[in-house]
Amino acid sequence: MTAAFDPPATRGIVAPRAPRKRVTGRRSSFEMYSWMFMRLSGIVLVVLVLGHLLIMNVLDGGVHRINWGFVAGRWASPFWQIWDLLMLWLAELHGANGLRTVINDYARKDGTRFWLQLLLLISVVLTLAVGTLVIFTFDPTMS
Template identity: 60%
Template sequence: MSANTIASPRSGGIKYNRNKGSGSNFEMAAWLFMRLSGVVLVVLIFGHLFVNLMVGEGIHAIDFGFVAGKWASPFWQVWDLAMLWLAMLHGTNGVRTIINDYAERDGTRMTLKTVLYIASAVIIVLGTLVIFTFDPCPAGAVIDLPSFCPAP
């Protein structure tokens, strides 16, 4: 451990400038959320990878009809919605931690976190809208439709 050791972030010039008595439990809630969402995400993502990559023809089977067939079922809609929200919040919080650790200038840290939060919000809203407004048999479409669509 002694030869190749990477110093802990923010460990140079020891000065503890912790927020004193801000009265907020946000950081502890975030810490707990990472562990709880992590356990759930292991199940959701392993299931997602198994069904999409291992079953049947694996990744070759993925096209519009495959996605439409899955989202015709509320089970997979809820599964994917939970995966989207938990994974995005888990990932956003993880990257927030890394920015806090390594971006030392206040301005840099604020800028990076603003970009992060905007990107995350856009992706969460977009993904949620797509799951709920998705039409498996769009009018005018001809290729790769799931088998339950009426013939065009």
């Protein structure tokens, strides 16, 4: 049968036991590491975010105690600065990696894909820079 007579649902489907093309090179290893990063960062983020929510919203009176002084006391400790920094970086990179995958899946034109990924990169860099700057330069004595 020719492709013209094949039902539309079966066109382009490879037989399960057909030999697969092996993709080698930089692109495939990047995608593998990207996939691994999503899984590992997701696990770490669950711990960080649940810990954050528990401490900020449940323990010792909940959200009513969160104010300037609470944040100042929390960020006076390097432990909490690193906790919040790690949460910021992992959440931003995890989300950006997912959005990069969506852009690659749905942007049909190479030019569109390039500009969307460039905008994504710029937003990620700006968000990480501003967030990191706030965490490490927070001044509790500011009036």
